[in-house]
Structures are given as C-alpha cells and as structure tokens.
Amino acid sequence: MSLSPRTIGAAILLLIVAALGCELRDDGETTLVLTGSSTVAPLMTEIAKRFESENPGWRIDVQAGGSSRGIADVRSGLAQIGMISRELAPDEKDLRAWAIARDGVALIVHRSNPVRALDRSQILAIYSGRVRNWREVGGRDAEITVVTKAEGRATRQVFLEYLAPLASAELHADIIIGHNAQAIQTVGGNPHAIGFVSIGAAEVDAERGTPIRLLPIDGRPASLDAVAAGEFPLTRHLNLVTRSEPGPAIEALIRFARSEQLHDLIRAQSFAPLQP
Amino acid sequence: MLERARARSGGGRFAGVVLGIAAALGLAVFVWIVGDIVGRGIGSLSWDFLRAEPLDAGRAGGIGPILVSTALILTIAIGVAAPLGLATAVFLSERLPGRSRGQRLVSTCLDVLAAVPSIAFGLFGNALFCRALGLGFSIVSGGLTLACMILPWVTRTVEQHLRSVPDAYRLGGAALALSRTTIVWRLVLPSARRGLVVGVVLGTARAAAETAALLFTSGSVMRWPTSLLDSGRTVSVHIYELSMNVPGGSDAAYGAAVVLLVALLGIQALAKWLTERWLGRGGEA
C-alpha cells in the first residue's frame, strides 16, 4: 500500500462532498442558538431539551463560553439569545434581560474549621486583608488563606456588592481562581482557607463528601432553599439576554424558561427558582 | 568492553542513577495519573455509558453522541491536516533548498504557529469558520480549527523525517534519470512513512485533548449529530464542562476521561501496528 496523490486527492474530495451534502440538508426546523455563561449553560441545556421534546420541530443549541461572549454573540447575531450569570451592565442596556433563576453566593471554609459564622464586618476585614489570622475571628491560631475569584467572574461581582463600598482592586487574595469547582477544591484541600462560590455547587459538593462547610451570612443559612425563599442576602439572577425586540420564537422559549413547570428542573440543576 | 568502560567511570554511574531516578519519577507520575483517573472513572463505565445520550446536563446517561461528534471532528481535522501537512513538508524539504530564506521563513512561521495558545486558534476559528464562512457552531468549524492547530505539528514531524531520508536516494534517483516527482513519491515519501504516521498520531492526540479551541467553534451541544453542520461537543469539552460548570458532574467526567484515555491508547496501538505492518514490506525504518 502506498500513498499516491490520487488517494489523498480523493479523500479531500470526499470530505468536501460530504460537507456540501450537509449544506443541502432539508431543515424545516426552527433553530435557536444560545451562547454565554458556562454557569447557565447546563441549566439551559436541560430546559432546551424539555422544550424540544414538548415542541417538535424546534432545535435549540446551547453553547457555553462565558457571559461576555453571550452579550457579544447576541449583538453580532451569531446567537439569538445570550446567557449571563449577572445583571446587565449600564453599557449593555441596548439588550434586554430576562431572569430565569436565582443563585446565591456562599462563603465556604474547610469542614474542620471551628468558625461557624462570620458577620459582615468580619468578612470585610478578612477580604480587605486587615485580618490575617483565624484567631482574630474566633478560630484557631492559623493564617487565613483567602481564595478569591478572578476579575470578571459574576460571583465576584455579587460578593463585592455585599461588601460595598469595598472597591474591586481592594479585594484581598492569596489565591485567585476562576471556576466554582476550583474554589471548592482549593478550600476543601486547605484547612485554613476561605472562599466564596455559587451556593448550588457548594451544596452538591458538600453533600458528596468534599470537606467544606457553608457559612451562614447575616444569620441566614446558606442554602438554595433560603435563596428560593428570598431570604439570603448574596443572590444573583441568571438571565437570558435578547435584543430589545425579540421575535415570537425567541419569546416562546423565554416564556417557557420562566414558567413554573420548570421549578423541579431548576432545582435539579442546583439553582433556585424565581418564585418560591 | 563498553559496559565495563561505562561502569568504571564514577561520573557515568552518577549520571546513570540520576537518569534512572528521573525515569522512575516520570513513570510514577504517569501511573499515578492514569491510576487516579481509572480508579475514579471505572465505576461510571458500562456499555450503556458508551451508547446512551447524556442526561441531567451530563451527570447521568452516557456519552454516545459525544463520541460520535469527537470522531467526526477528529476525522475532519486529520483528513485536512494530514494531506496539507504532508504537502507542506514535501515542499519544505524537497522544493525549498535547506537554509534558504524562503525555507527559514516558512519554518519560522510554523514554529510560531505551533506555539500559539489553542484559545487563539479558537477565536480565529470562530471568526473565520463560524462567522465569515457562515458555518456557525459546527463539527466542520471545529474540525477545521483543529486542523489549523495541528498543521504545524504534523508538518514539522513529517518534514524532519523527510530530511532524515538519505540524500543517496535522491541522488541515486536523479542519476537514474528519475523525475523529481517520482523521486519524492516512490523513494523519499515511502521512507518517511513512519514520520507521517507519527505526525498524524501526535496531531490526533493533541486534537483529542483540546478544549479551548473547540468551545467557540464546534460548541458544546450534546445531541446526536445529524450533519457536519451540527454543533457537537468532544469528549474533552465534555470533561471540562462537567468538572467546571456542572456541580456533581465529576463522576461522569472521570468516566469520560477513562474512555478518552483508552481511545488515545488505542490510536497509539493502531498506529504502531500500522507502521509495523506497513513498513514490514521493503520498507526502511
């Protein structure tokens, strides 16, 4: 067997023909593309799946890529709907946001940490870097490892709002991480660490045996139930984003995503529904 | 003789110990990683895991559609990168004289390209294939993006093997009045077959492990693909999404990682078998 130019040429030709064949595919489907927040994407994937099964002839592609990607793709038209895990920023008011669920941000520490609660001033002291030892907030004599989310992460935004007027640049960090999973891994592996993450993710991992504890905030237990009941102070909305005048197809999906029949699904994806 | 000479020199013995430790460490890390992945992932594995659709954002169900999308994307990537890389390598080693300006220019470009972080290829692929060419988030876009990404690797590997083909074949061929085409196709390329296989295997492995370049090109849809213009996520993207963005998705992620590991080992074994079979007849190493 030897490679001839003919063999290779034939292979390339075959590929092109195959690609063209797809181009000619007959689709009488209504197709919607959603891009954006990788936190929202798994939830929307499940919502879309249920929507598709109830509405034959629809096809909804959900792509993860980050909130800012979602904004950009809706503006450019690559996606009809964006997903963001925060509110619209002032310079994004050309778009329209539609809340579909809520998420809370919880402080987590290692399970072996004797500290059971922190009040706002203590949290502020730790996250502004003024308090560097657990002893000063009622814990063991050990230096605090402060785990902070990277700039641009939605949970960081929510957390900063709670600590206002602390500026983003003043937020202390010993370790900077990106995803919830990283933060949970880091705190679960360090008895002296503290971090803030999405409540849903923290609850699931704590139940599955990761040695972390969710701290109550302002006396409210950090749980999805508290978020759903509207009692938890650190919450954010998960939003869908469209152009200001979405068409009927887009509105149909958004209406479905906001409907009460999805509450079980939202809870299964570790988020809180809009209404309790 | 040689063995004794080696053993007698003290420095040689020290170097031997250091090399031995380094090798053992390397092996230990490999065994640890593989053991960890297999240990955590083996529980999720079953025949259904390979066939079924993912459920509950990937926590449950299987990875059937993801395997299909992965295979399609890799096929496109290799199908485009292999012939293109081969042609470029032939051009570099047989047409452009060594150390000429053109040769250096192309080589430098390839080396720079090989060092570009894959996310940059993702953004490039998104701009070119998804938007400019209107292919959207699709298996084709992802495959073509990966093809661009692995092209420099394939090209350089093949080129190195082409350059190691003895000049005596080229001169001997020319002295027998063979045309340049015949010399390249019948004498040089067959001797560099191993290089092509190695290049393709390296490229496949790199492509199969890729996530950043694919998030923005082939996307992360988990449906059974019905055409090459459908979006589809690869196993690596699936692992990434499950472990980063799906709380409670890590078991399924480890299961998928075992599948990926086995598939990559399978590709290696296939390539080895192929080279040996292929090179067995009248071939040269």
Next chain:
Amino acid sequence: MTIPLEASTGSDIVLAVDDLTVHYGSRPALTGVTTRFRRGRITAIVGPSGCGKSTFLAALNRLTDLILGCRVSGRIALDGRDIHGADVDPISLRRRVGMIFQTPTPFPLSIRENVTLALREHGVRDRGEREAILRSVLERVGLWDEVAGRLDESALPLSGGQKQRLCLARALALEPEVLLMDEPCSALDPMAAATVERLIRELAERYTILIVTHNLPQAKRLADDLAFFWFEEGAGRLIEQGPAKQVFNKPTHPLTAAYVHGECG
C-alpha cells in the same frame, strides 16, 4: 598539459570538456578543465582527496544541478551537443550518462523494483519487456543466479558487493552510453571489489567508462587512459592526461611522477 586532442578523430570523441570550472558558493572546486574522452575506453581519474574528481563526474551528468549553491561554467558536449543547451533536458542527459556511487545505495524497494522503477518511468510499458531487461542486466552483473528466487524481496539485506552490482544493473538497464563511477569498489570487501572490477572490465566493450579511484594498482589494471587531478592554487585542476601506460611509465609532469610513484598525495 599533454592532452592528446589531436590524436583522436571527431567521431571518436564522446565527451568534450572545455574550460570547465565549478564553484561551490564562492569557492572554486574545479577550475579550467579541458579534456576529451574517447568512445569505448576506460579512463581512470586519479588524484588526492579534495582535488575535484567527484565534482568533475557530477558535472558531466549535471547532478551538480541538485547541489545548492553550485555553479558550473565552461562547455561540456556529449556527442557534440552542449549538455547545458536550452534544448537539453537533464533527465534525458542522465539516461545517456549513468552513474555509480561509492556507497552502493539500492532504493528501499524490492530487488525487481530497483531495476524496473526507472524503466517504467522511461516508457517501457510492457511488463514482459521489463522482465526481459531485468533478467538480462542481472545476468550481466552476475546477480541473476543469486537473487532470481527473491526478486520481490527488499534489496536492503543484500551484501555490499551484491548491492553495488544491483546499482550497476539498474544503471545498465537504461542503456547509457557513458558510465561514471565514483570509487565503486572502495566501500567493498576485497572479494566483492574484485568481482566488481572484473565486471567493469567486461563492460568496457560496450560503454565509455570514467572511473574515479584512489587505488593506483586498480587504475593500472583497468584503465586505457589516465587523468591525473591535483589541488593547486585553491582549486582542483587536471594536470596530465594520456594513455595509462604512458602516464604511469613516463609522466611528463613532476607532480604526476611523484603521485604515481607513491611519493605524495
């Protein structure tokens, strides 16, 4: 220089070289070579290493074209036609001027393909014809009996002497007029070298042969004519050329005398 130009008649001359100079980059490898080679004779080209002998051979079938930075000036005529002429294709030139290298390098193909590859390329479409040529050239180099049973096996495991004879056979298959040989025996063991040398003598009846050698006794045994090259003023030059007996016994140039008597080089 004693170049017996006047001693040969026109049709007798196969190769006519006038003022041949070869540069590698800016460095001259060979300079001002003017000579004639007569049909059906063996010319041994001798001289120390680095005096441009191999370069000279490579220029004669334009293998120098393939060497990066190599420039050739002067005139080389094969049967009266300039080989650098616009109408001359180097491929067709190399069909007529075959070459054997110092290290025998069969292609990584079967024994059969080593011979038939070039035949196929040059339009011998008929399989039977190719087989006939294969057999006849292998018989001529004395290889047929040794390899007849394994023609489809790789040529690479052959012994050194067998490899060189195979290379000779594949060159002969193209029916060249001139055979250039660059130290064809020097990489072989004495037995194999003797076989190949005997073969060269047999071939002399049909071909014009130019053989570069470092082995003076071999030159003495084989050559009708002798050409002596020397490295002088930074480049290789042709010092003396003539009938072998004459150059060996009564060299006209003191350098030649010193070389053939083993005093230098």
